[in-house]
Amino acid sequence: MSDKTGKIAQVIGPVVDVVFEGEGNIIPPIYTALKIERPDGTDLILEVEQHIGEDTARCVAMESTDGLRRGLEVKNLDRPISVPTGEQIKGRLLNVIGEAIDKLPELNRDNLRSIHQPAPDFDDLTIGTEILTTGIKVIDLLEPYSKGGKIGLFGGAGVGKTVLIMELINNIAKGHDGFSVFTGVGERTREGNDLLREMIESGVMKYGDKFKEGLERGEWNLADVDKEQLAQSQATLVFGQMNEPPGARLRVALSGLTVAEQFRDQGSGGKDVLLFIDNIFRFTQAGSEVSALLGRMPSAVGYQPTLASEMGALQERITSTKNGSITSVQAIYVPADDLTDPAPATTFSFLDATTVLNRKITELGIYPAVDPLESTSRILDPNIVGEEHYNTAQAVKQLLQKYNELQDIIAILGVDELSDDDKLVVHRARRAQRFLSQPFHVAEQFTGLKGVLVPLSETIRGFKMILNGEVDEYPEQAFLNVGTIDDAIEKGKRLLAEVQ
Incomplete structure (x- = not known):
């Protein structure tokens, strides 16, 4: 731990300015994590986003800034925001800074991995051409998904994106012998709760027989969790839900991706990892909120000027290497059902398969409401599918x-x-x-x-x-x-x- 410290100069919502004064007190680099001990004894993590003048760092908070005041001491952690790695995170629920939020034993934080990683080198990449069958007719026939590919589910509000992503988790993750990471980015907390219960009931997350019996009786007794069984789980959940400040919603997608990358690259023979992100639009939305608070000039439709580079930095890391693969399924909210909106339009170019959900099809009572003519797939090719x-x-x-x-x-x-x-x-x-x-x-x-x-x-x-x-x-x-x-x-x- 560094002994470099600063002081809070101003607090504007989730944005905190920290001054590093005095000789030898160097301003921390961009993306460095800082820690504030609140008066009530809890810690708050900030991330450096901008340097203002000679000694001031403008930071974004990962939790609510309630209770902060000017003059509080801020410690430089000398590293970016990092998440724990290894077998210990199997079956666990993490937040944006890698803390366990499932009220089970704390995680060992000796071996951390930064959430800011470079994309793999070009010569390490591989292209997937094998079909990933989902058991859903409209997808398998008209826009087949590829193993190690990037898949986007586009749709407006209430057309069934989350139900479709839950069904894909049900059909693929339960039959998949690899590892699954589910990242909830700015979505409903209730859906995260439902997903955890479903994962436990299906045996993807192993809390043990005693806990499952209690769950059937309507109990939630964490003392019954079997620690040995938990270590055999095949999934990790990472959540930054819609009640969190924009800093957490912006970075939680990277935290979930870092967990997936770690399992892909682990050892000599990495794993085939499934990465589910619900919802990638909330990542863009949080970026827009943070951008405005940092004083950047907005671009088209009020989005941040860095929209394309932020999306590119995330999407280029979700890829398959010679060591292992990441197959990602991303739900993408379409504002006002307009696919030309900059947020969904920027995402389109990175995907191998797109499944577009259409409100007109829900009106016919056809579910899943997939538009068969708008949806596409790179591998719908006679040389690949036959x-x-x-x-x-x-x-x-x-x-x-x-x-x-x-x-x-x-x-x-x-x-x-x-x-x-x-x-x-x-x-x-x-x-x-x-x-x-x-x-x-x-x-x-x-x-x-x-x-x-x-x-x-x-x-x-x-x-x-x-x-x-x-x-x-x-x-x-x-x-x-x-x-x-x-x-x-x-x-x-x-x-x-x-x-x-």
């Missing part, structure tokens, strides 16, 4: 595109005025559109329908049957919220029998 998959996906997109073009005519003249060929397009497109929906495991308590995982081969078979007209006789309602095509046929027969 001819059959590629041709089926393109045929489904063409069918839905043709249906979209016909909708104006239908709205004005009605379906009866269409040619026979166009009527057939509408007939099959409506079935294909509804077959893209499916019930989710994580939404069982809301829908009352049992969640399903659909193998890729079954998804392709089902859509080929719809395209070839093999299921034309069944009502379109039979294709809504079912798993495989066999389920749809069974439901269709039942509906026809009821009508007769």
